[in-house]
Amino acid sequence: MSMLGRTAQNLFWLSRYVERAENMARLLEVGYRMSLTSRREGGASEHLISMMRAAEVDEAFGATGRQADLDTVAHYMMFDAGNPSSVYSCLMAARTNARSVRTAITIDMWESLNAGWLEFSQIKPRDVRGAKLLGLLSWVKQLSHEFRGALLGTILRDDGFAFSQAGNFVERADNTARILDVKYYVLLPRAKMVGGDLDIQQWTLILRAASAHRSYLHVYHDRYKAHNIADFLMLRPEMPRSLIFCARYIEDTLDSLAGIYGKRQECQEAAAQLCAMVSNTNMETIFAHGLHEFLTEFIARNNRVSETLSASYNFY
Template identity: 85%
Template sequence: MLGRTAQNLYWLSRYVERAENMARLLEVGYRMSLTSRREGGSSEHLISMMQAAEVDEDFAKKDRPADVDTVAHFMMFDPTNPSSVYTCLQAARTNARTVRTAITSDMWETLNSAWLEFSQIRPRDVRGAKLLELLEWVKHLSHEFRGALLGTILRDDGFAFLQAGNFVERADNTARILDMKYYVLLPRAKMVGGDLDIQQWTLILRAASAHRSYRHVYHDRYKAHNIADFLILRPEMPRSLIYCARFIESQVETLAQFYGKKQVCDDAAQQLRAMVEGTTMDTIFAHGLHEFLTEFMARNNRVSDSLSESYNFY
């Protein structure tokens, strides 16, 4: 497979997953802002959400207030935001169109029709309950695309690039959702362990679609330690860091077998998986959750960079 084709498949999958993940982050920020109004306002949670997504500096350049409507527009519709849902869907469609012969018609039709539908939405109409409905629509689009991918495409090297892109992006997002708690609590250490703290941890669990599955594993009340453990170290949770790291490594190994040669990305993927497998929640909290997540995201980025280097994404 040509390096450019592999690149387009990899980033096609990443952009679809990123669109879903931006919707998840925005939902967390929005719901946190609602639950904390009695604590003195809601803008800090929206800013925290943008910090976790690393788009806060881009937003600051616009010199606009960080209210719900403005932030929602920036995260959903702003073409100058490299991680907005608009930008992600547009980039995914562009990549899909470039590799039309390497994907199935079901995959293309899902993306193309979604882009056309999204393009007809008037941003000024998306507020309150309408915003939450649109966030659900974005998540359902991602699920529909993934269903088309898993149900129709050949299990060849193209499939491995698509899956690697999906889970590199998913791992990054789970880490960012968890890291949002660091930014939220940064100015308010006294909140740790309080009712609002637990409410926010619960919202993070819901943002990862892990609310019901969490209750199957942990039968007691919501606890920050258990929620973090569930999203980091539980291998049966499909959005956990350990699940993603193991899956990424498996796809990188598949590519090595397909091409008959190990690459730099094999070592990077092994190191990412070993980092998560070689720790415990007590160790993570003792040394700092934020520090662990920052290191995880850096290593995850190295996997992506080394994939690009190994398979000539140029």
């Protein structure tokens, strides 16, 4: 018997919102640390705006008329209920979805998410600045890890698990592409910086945002190089936040749904196309044709996976 479309939708978006809360924290950390490295007048604001552009919240932030300083941007990304991608909005949406499918998730999943939400909702935004902001960003990532651990350790490996995992990796793929795109936006006006100390420092921050700086050194045994960092975050299949790892996981997960329901649909084809995009290329080709263009196309194809999954399994 097939799962109800509403239940499948709630499980998919529950996982997406938890992952998105973590990813907003990761993006904000990149913007924050990059703004600290900037020595140019107005540079800090530029880094923060590029981070919001990658998250596709820059226009909405601009419409508020507020100045793009660190405290204001951090509040917008963390606590603003009017920003649907803020950590506050994501955690609230995740909890709402979880409450709608209490019988389809485990007690451990619900308790980890509910306790996290209650703790986050007690935080006073005005108290979160400087080192306390970095501490809170780490806490958000930890909350996501706890929920993910509860899911992986307790949920049945059925269609509910498949929809949950699809949501997680569709969101993660989107975020890794956006974190890489922050780099593109930061360097775009200043080609002379490419390969310089600041360039490498920013690429290193990108690795840290993906919790990948130590594993990078384990794989490459080398100093940080832009080509290798991009390769690690895009085309290394053993790196769990890389584009190719996520795309392969999405394809396998959607294939498992086809097996469960005995029918392949449009979403399986969309997942296969996403996977082929990162499987049949190399970094030389990507850089030659444009990193930003490649990432934009990848994000669009990843979005198509989500849209066709929704249509194929009657989300509403």
